[in-house]
Amino acid sequence: MAGNIPQNLKYTKEHEWARIEGNRVVVGVTSHAQEALGDVVYVELPKVGATLTAGKQFGVIESTKAVSDLFSPLTGKVVKVNDALKDSPQTINSDPYGAGWIVELEPSDTKELAGLMDASAYENLLKNS
Amino acid sequence: MVARRTPLNEAHRRLGARMVDFVGWDMPVQYSSVIGEHEAVRTAVGLFDVSHMGEIEFSGPGALETANRLITNDLSKAADGQALYAGLLNDQGGFVDDVVAYRFSPERILIVVNASNKDKDFAWMQARAQGVKPVDRSDDFAQIAVQGPKAPGLVQRLTRVDLSKIGTYRFTEGQVAGVQCIISRTGYTGEDGFELYCAPGEAEKLWEALLKEGQQDGVKPCGLGARDSLRTEMKFALYGNDIDDNHTALEAGLGWICKLDKQGGFIGQDVLVKQKAEGVKRKLVGFELTGSGIPRHGYPILKDGQRVGEVTSGTMGPMVKKPIGIGYVPTGLATEGSTFDVEIRGRPVPAVVVKTPFWKKS
Numbered sequence: 334m335a336g337n338i339p340q341n342l343k344y345t346k347e348h349e350w351a352r353i354e355g356n357r358v359v360v361g362v363t364s365h366a367q368e369a370l371g372d373v374v375y376v377e378l379p380k381v382g383a384t385l386t387a388g389k390q391f392g393v394i395e396s397t398k399a400v401s402d403l404f405s406p407l408t409g410k411v412v413k414v415n416d417a418l419k420d421s422p423q424t425i426n427s428d429p430y431g432a433g434w435i436v437e438l439e440p441s442d443t444k445e446l447a448g449l450m451d452a453s454a455y456e457n458l459l460k461n462s
Numbered sequence: 463m464v465a466r467r468t469p470l471n472e473a474h475r476r477l478g479a480r481m482v483d484f485v486g487w488d489m490p491v492q493y494s495s496v497i498g499e500h501e502a503v504r505t506a507v508g509l510f511d512v513s514h515m516g517e518i519e520f521s522g523p524g525a526l527e528t529a530n531r532l533i534t535n536d537l538s539k540a541a542d543g544q545a546l547y548a549g550l551l552n553d554q555g556g557f558v559d560d561v562v563a564y565r566f567s568p569e570r571i572l573i574v575v576n577a578s579n580k581d582k583d584f585a586w587m588q589a590r591a592q593g594v595k596p597v598d599r600s601d602d603f604a605q606i607a608v609q610g611p612k613a614p615g616l617v618q619r620l621t622r623v624d625l626s627k628i629g630t631y632r633f634t635e636g637q638v639a640g641v642q643c644i645i646s647r648t649g650y651t652g653e654d655g656f657e658l659y660c661a662p663g664e665a666e667k668l669w670e671a672l673l674k675e676g677q678q679d680g681v682k683p684c685g686l687g688a689r690d691s692l693r694t695e696m697k698f699a700l701y702g703n704d705i706d707d708n709h710t711a712l713e714a715g716l717g718w719i720c721k722l723d724k725q726g727g728f729i730g731q732d733v734l735v736k737q738k739a740e741g742v743k744r745k746l747v748g749f750e751l752t753g754s755g756i757p758r759h760g761y762p763i764l765k766d767g768q769r770v771g772e773v774t775s776g777t778m779g780p781m782v783k784k785p786i787g788i789g790y791v792p793t794g795l796a797t798e799g800s801t802f803d804v805e806i807r808g809r810p811v812p813a814v815v816v817k818t819p820f821w822k823k824s
Contacts, residue, residue: 371480371687372497374778375756375785377807393807395756397496397777398687419754423497 337364339430343406343446344455345388350430351406351449354437358407361434362394362425365459370396373425378414379436385409387445392435394425403435407445413437468513469604469665477683485578487514489686496687500780503651503692504821507610508684509672512657513665516580516600518573518587526568527726528593533563533573534711534720534728540565545631545648548719550575550583551730555710555737559583560701562648564633572599576701590729604665608672609655609692612679617656620675621645625656639671651689652696652819695779697748697788697818703759704746704774704788712737713790714746744771745796748818750784751804753811757787762805763813765795773804781821787813 342350348366352359367373377393385391385405392403414436418424425433440446450458465488474481479490490511492499502508520529530537535548544565550558559579564572573596575583580600587596608617618625623636623645633646644659660668673681690700699705705714712720712734720728722735751757757776762769776787787804795802798817803810 371492372495374497375754377755395778397691397780398491400756400758426495 337430338452338456338459340452342430343449343451344458345404345406345449346458347402347404349404349406351446353446356439357412358409358438358440359434360406360436360438361429362403363455364429367426367429367433370394370399370401372397373422376418376422376425376435378416378418379411381411381414383411385411385436385438387448405438406449407438407440408442409438409440411436412439466514468511469662470511470513470606470669473666473669474511474683479683479685482686484514484686487577489514490683492685492687493683496685496691497780499682499684499688500691502680502682503610503653503684503688504781505611506680506682507608507612507616507655507676508651508682508688509669509676510607510609510684510689511605511669512607513604513662514577515605516575516577516583516598517603517659518575518580518584519597519599520571520573520591520594521597522569522594524593525571526565528591529563529571529573530724531592531726531728532587532590533561534730535563536721536724537563537565537571538725539721542567543632543634545633545646546719547631549705549711549716550586551711551720551728551734552707553730553733554707555712555730555733556707557701557705557709557711557714558586558707560699560705560716564644564646578702602661603659604662605657605659606665606669606672607649607651607655607657609649609651609653611654612676612681613653613655616672616676616679616681617645617658620671639668639675641668641671643668650698651692652698652821653692690775691777691780694775694777694786694788695781695819695821697820699746700775709744709746709790710734710737710742713742713744741793743793744790745793746774746788746790747796747800747815748820749787749789749802749804749813749815750820751787751811751813753813754785755804755806755809755811756785757789757804757806757813763789763791764803764805764810765792767810769805770795770802779820784820786820791815
């Protein structure tokens with residue numbers, strides 16, 4: 334099932350989304366990802382100031398049954414993390430594109446954005462998976 | 463290999479269950495949400511398809527004596543219509559399986575075994591049964607567990623059998639929703655409820671009747687995910703996680719199901735008698751994380767940086783709302799309040815031994 338795929342976001346094959354906001358990028362996991370995970374019960378977040386690398390693991394998301402790595406869509410510095418997820422990780426289930434955001438990055442190379450999928454490409458990925 | 467299907471497979475799919483392969487069976491892991499299903503069982507009522515469990519029968523003269531020598535608990539002291547939780551142990555006192563033995567009469571004993579172990583258990587029983595030969599009757603039974611505080615009311619509305627007369631771990635036979643059943647006041651969730659055994663061809667009728675009648679109770683069909691979190695919150699052992707061939711019944715804290723003075727004895731008894739006299743070196747304990755993370759099966763338990771044990775089960779307890787776990791630790795660390803670390807992805811996270819069950823009704 335393709336699920337909810339907002340048009341204005343970019344996507345990774347590991348089911349993260351990226352939303353460009355000026356010179357920053359907000360990152361979360363897609364509705365498809367949260368559905369597949371089931372009830373999210375814990376999120377391991379990076380520290381503010383940490384440098385993330387495109388395609389590399391930057392955190393962990395755990396549901397009642399599974400442990401999954403989070404992969405960064407872009408290279409850049411973490412400028413904000415969603416601390417509210419520590420107490421309410423289930424927000425990722427209820428609002429994956431809104432209050433369930435995970436980190437905010439300052440990308441070091443915006444050209445990397447071209448390597449991400451748009452909504453229709455991501456929808457195709459889900460259809461073919 | 464094509465996964466085996468219970469008679470309720472189509473019903474699960476119609477309800478939109480997420481299906482997974484579970485020890486060769488195509489089973490529902492969840493329908494809507496593991497936490498929602500867990501809460502339904504704690505506060506209302508949930509239905510589980512547990513038809514994949516195995517049933518092995520001993521019948522005829524000598525059935526009681528034969529079965530009783532294979533299990534750790536003592537069927538000779540049970541009444542007809544009573545079920546006993548018990549172990550099948552190997553010669554080292556480790557678990558072949560944990561089971562529930564039903565005493566219909568001294569000439570009919572039914573032993574319900576874990577799905578993952580059914581073939582192993584049957585072969586083990588065949589090789590060791592002195593007297594009556596066991597018969598694998600697993601294909602003759604479907605099983606539905608109805609669990610939760612509203613389970614007795616729900617089942618009672620569908621049967622003329624007076625359920626108030628069936629005590630905990632007692633059973634009878636009768637019709638539920640017009641389906642002939644073994645009605646057993648048992649379960650593995652820590653809640654009151656029943657396990658209903660019926661003919662496979664009747665299972666869907668029973669399942670649908672329970673779902674329909676249970677609407678007023680807030681009934682939810684529940685999958686393996688909730689089953690696991692419910693039993694973990696009670697510190698009920700799961701074969702393959704918390705109990706296995708390499709840990710004895712005493713180490714697992716299941717000495718209470720091993721009747722060491724039983725006439726005729728049981729396999730593994732000698733080891734347990736000796737171990738009881740000498741004391742065990744490790745124990746299965748329940749703990750809470752005091753740092754952040756979720757303990758999972760297989761994570762190392764550390765004391766002063768040294769590996770001293772292993773987590774056997776863990777989860778975020780949906781009712782206790784804390785990361786809880788079960789694991790083997792040296793006896794010196796097994797008392798309430800003892801502290802150690804659980805290694806989570808290379809990071810030591812502090813934990814404390816707590817009293818179990820983790821969840822108790824207020």
